[in-house]
Amino acid sequence: xxxxxxxxxxxxxxxxxxxxxxxxxxxxxxxxxxxxxxxxxxxxxxxxxxxxxxxxxxxxxxxxxxxxxxxxxxxxxxxxxxxxxxxxxxxxxxxxxxxxxxxxxxxxxxxxxxxxxxxxxxxxxxxxxxxxxxxxxxxxxxxxxxxxxxxxxxxxxxxxxxxxxxxxxxxxxxxxxxxxxxxxxxxxxxxxxxxxxxxxxxxxx
Numbered sequence: 001x002x003x004x005x006x007x008x009x010x011x012x013x014x015x016x017x018x019x020x021x022x023x024x025x026x027x028x029x030x031x032x033x034x035x036x037x038x039x040x041x042x043x044x045x046x047x048x049x050x051x052x053x054x055x056x057x058x059x060x061x062x063x064x065x066x067x068x069x070x071x072x073x074x075x076x077x078x079x080x081x082x083x084x085x086x087x088x089x090x091x092x093x094x095x096x097x098x099x100x101x102x103x104x105x106x107x108x109x110x111x112x113x114x115x116x117x118x119x120x121x122x123x124x125x126x127x128x129x130x131x132x133x134x135x136x137x138x139x140x141x142x143x144x145x146x147x148x149x150x151x152x153x154x155x156x157x158x159x160x161x162x163x164x165x166x167x168x169x170x171x172x173x174x175x176x177x178x179x180x181x182x183x184x185x186x187x188x189x190x191x192x193x194x195x196x197x198x199x200x201x202x203x204x205x
Contacts, residue, residue: 009085010072017069019152022050023159024167032168033175046171053170056182057163061200064089064151065159067098074145084120084131089151090201092128094121098150100130105144121149126201162195169195 029046030037054065064070070089094100100121102114120131130147153159169192173185186192 009074010088011074013070013072013088015068016071016148018051019054019066019068021066021156022047023054023065023156023164024050024171025156026050029168029171029175032172042175046175049171049174050167053167053174053182056170056186057167057196058089060183060186060196061163062089063201064091064093065163066152066156067093067150067154068152069148069150071146071148074147084122084129086125086127087130087147087149087151088127090127091151091153092121092123092125092130093150093152093154094123094128101148102130102132103146160199162198166192166195 026043026046027037029035029050030039035042058065068089072088074085099116100119102119103111104114106112114132118133120133122129122131128149130149156164166186169189170182170185173189174180174182177185186196
């Protein structure tokens, strides 16, 4: 579980569900490293290196690569219909299986769940935007609200090719240079650096 602290309106953000599918597979990593597909001795190691590379890339870009569940604690929330809040770690993933959920405690301390039809989520914006047509009143000018959402894409093939290539390159370096970290490889490899920068929402990081 990774805990990330961010500025207001989000007091903290926690990754509460890891992706079930990585951006690249162990088979692809083996191909990249020219390891025979039938050699399974290092499969578990490669799977761990892929996860480590993905987390490092996500942290560097401030993005989510494949479907991951996040939870954030919020400060005061404006229910004005013309306002909303950008959700970090885009892209925002919203469908029947990946809903946005908001709860808060009212003045009596009762946990209230905001009805789904009162939550508007726009995944077409980057980062995605959440709006609520519901009064989230709580004690002491605080909503004490929690928002749960999904970020990333469903299929690994939807991850940009430069990011997938960068992850494979990082995995290759981690595998051959045991003891190095993914972050040190990113900063030391201009190719990885350039591929990731090309997919940053700002064109850089």
